[in-house]
Amino acid sequence: MALVNPDFAAELQAYGVDTALECFNCGTCAAICPLNYEHFPRKMIRYIQVGAKQQILQQAQDLWRCLHCGLCTRTCPRQANPGELILGLRRYVVAQSRRGEHV
């Protein structure tokens, strides 16, 4: 069972993740993403919104599939900046890993 944490989005702001709540989950980012992979990056943004921290840590490896090509950010109708959110999540996961948290 996934635990949700409404304060998680605020916790991520220290890693540059500050536009996640702009996203209304339209899926444009997942449609244009060259990875064409399991609703990426939309899925990760939804996890941020509901505070599903464990889901992000369990699927952390997927964050590094992102090519940082910027197509999602260029086409996002809400300027939620999905590419930068993924980059911010990488920073968060790297920081967690260095603190010894299991990733």
Add this chain to the structure above:
Amino acid sequence: MFKPTDIIDLLAANVRQTRNPFGVPASRFNTWWRDAGGSTRRPGDALLFTGLMYQAIPFIEATTRYLERLEDSPWAEHLRWGRLVPASLRGLGLDYLTAAAEKKKFNGILQTICRVLKKSQVGFFYHPEMDFYSGILLYDLGDQEGFLRHARFVARTLKLHGVQKIITVDPHTTYALKELYPKYTGESFEVTPYFTLLHLAKEGGGNGQPPVVLHDPCFYGRYLKLAEGPRQVLRSLGLEYVEVRNCGEFTSCCGGPAESVSPALSREILERRAAELQAAAAPVVTFCPICLANLLKAGLPVEDLASLVGRTVNNGG
């Protein structure tokens, strides 16, 4: 796919020890300038800053060939122990595995850039001690701490040398210096990609070269919106080019950025882009060392913008 944090720790250890992610002291692979004719610093001149990207491509390719064999094998697990080997030893091993012909080819691109800048009468100088890796890979992979430490060192060193104007040769370094350094180090420079400074109209005339198809790197096409610059250079030389549907701001990724964590994924993205470019049935021209190396892997006839410009100027001048 490798465990990303293993790769990041290895690269971060290299950057800490040798100031570049390859673990090879820059003096060993940054040698292109020895055959570039030299340039003297004058007041107001810009620093030519390669970011060590073109000269590093043969090393990146050698690394990727070995990573490709390890990926998803039982040996992939052991990669994390690589950081315990001193960077100098890792680097020497890599240096040994890198073909001299490849080094010469990529050094030649930098020498050509130098030559066409001189022909365009651009005031610039080069000093290998002031040319650093930008740290962009650490930033892209999410090692913010490592990126900040390195970027602050580079920015501070350049400021200490009184550098204000910088000429860049690749999109990743351009993005780092133009967008990331002011934001994260507080230091700003006047950053200009070399192709926007070229004035070669009277030198060439196309010389009957066949049309080329352009592959825009993501960072020039989309992030920095500089796709028009190389087109302007080609038009001024009378060189024809054709566009593919996914170009400029909507260019497709070549797959290069995935190389360090998953050569297999990189290959998959590359094959898709290669098919788009092949449909144009023309030689490919790009202006990023990562894209160039990756597209070459797909077996496409591809060359760097600088090589095409240099050859045209030679024939016409």
